[in-house]
Amino acid sequence: MRLRFLGKNSTPTNSPTLYATDQGSYVVQGWIVTDPDILAQVEVSDDETLVEIPPALLTNLANDGVTGEVSRIALPIAHVTDGGNYVIKAARVTDPATLAQMSIPDHETCVEVARSDMLTLLAGT
Numbered sequence: 001m002r003l004r005f006l007g008k009n010s011t012p013t014n015s016p017t018l019y020a021t022d023q024g025s026y027v028v029q030g031w032i033v034t035d036p037d038i039l040a041q042v043e044v045s046d047d048e049t050l051v052e053i054p055p056a057l058l059t060n061l062a063n064d065g066v067t068g069e070v071s072r073i074a075l076p077i078a079h080v081t082d083g084g085n086y087v088i089k090a091a092r093v094t095d096p097a098t099l100a101q102m103s104i105p106d107h108e109t110c111v112e113v114a115r116s117d118m119l120t121l122l123a124g125t
Contacts, residue, residue, distance in 0.1 A: 007060025029110040071123030
């Protein structure tokens with residue numbers, strides 16, 4: 001899968017990043033979810049995982065021609081933290097060639113979200 005960088009929401013130690021793929025999906029890189037309360041609330045299959053991202057990261061969808069605000073909380077958003085961050089539930093990215101296109105710190109991981117699933121969250125699309 002080939003990735004196209006859409007944008008980041010980063011600081012020196014954090015790098016949530018959004019990519020478009022050549023397969024009609026998005027790769028969302030974010031913080032590994034370790035909060036036991038969230039992990040107890042959200043059921044995750046063996047091929048899925050959770051990533052936490054700041055909501056502002058999704059504004060980078062505009063760089064793929066997708067505009068609109070998140071207007072509803074539904075999958076792939078599985079949870080909203082007390083601080084307002086989104087917890088995204090989706091398929092874990094494990095393909096070595098795809099992962100080699102990214103720089104992922106040890107405290108982060110990434111998931112692949114179908115474009116159609118992302119669009120269902122947005123008003124104005």
